[in-house]
Amino acid sequence: EAEVFLDSNVLIYALPRRAEEPARQAAARELIATTEFGLSFQVLQEVYVTATRKLAAPLRPKDALRFLEPFLAFPLAEGTAGLFHEAARLSLRFGIHYYDAAIVAAARELGAHTLYSEDLSHGQEYEGVKVINPFHGLSASP
Numbered sequence: 001e002a003e004v005f006l007d008s009n010v011l012i013y014a015l016p017r018r019a020e021e022p023a024r025q026a027a028a029r030e031l032i033a034t035t036e037f038g039l040s041f042q043v044l045q046e047v048y049v050t051a052t053r054k055l056a057a058p059l060r061p062k063d064a065l066r067f068l069e070p071f072l073a074f075p076l077a078e079g080t081a082g083l084f085h086e087a088a089r090l091s092l093r094f095g096i097h098y099y100d101a102a103i104v105a106a107a108r109e110l111g112a113h114t115l116y117s118e119d120l121s122h123g124q125e126y127e128g129v130k131v132i133n134p135f136h137g138l139s140a141s142p
Contacts, residue, residue: 002038002075005107006031007117008046010134011039015047015067017057023138031116031134038075040106042099044068077106094126104129 013021013028051064059067077083083105091101100119104126107115115131122133 005112038110040077
């Protein structure tokens with residue numbers, strides 16, 4: 001169980017080599033260092049793929065694994081049939097993308113009431129899970 005859930009974008013901004021956005025990197029690292037949170041395997045997978053393939057300066061796979069390994073000790077929502085169905089239901093109910101709904105469903109599964117994400121609307125609530133954009137008010141990405 002976890003009161004707080006982190007979306008992949010928070011971890012992505014905290015990655016090494018993200019110095020092009022220092023304010024977001026600092027905010028992400030501060031949140032990770034000072035908050036007890038849960039994640040899902042979907043989040044870890046998204047971070048790994050982004051870190052090794054989608055960044056301007058991708059990390060080597062072993063460096064991405066080194067970054068992600070400590071997060072395996074946190075509460076993790078697993079991809080189950082129940083989570084799949086819940087995500088599909090939330091997607092239909094709220095009109096959000098399936099993968100965003102899967103993040104909300106994973107947060108709910110862990111009992112989180114706060115979801116830190118920049119991908120969903122800041123302040124929006126999804127069946128007891130409130131979205132907070134930890135980068136709200138920071139300058140936009142270049």
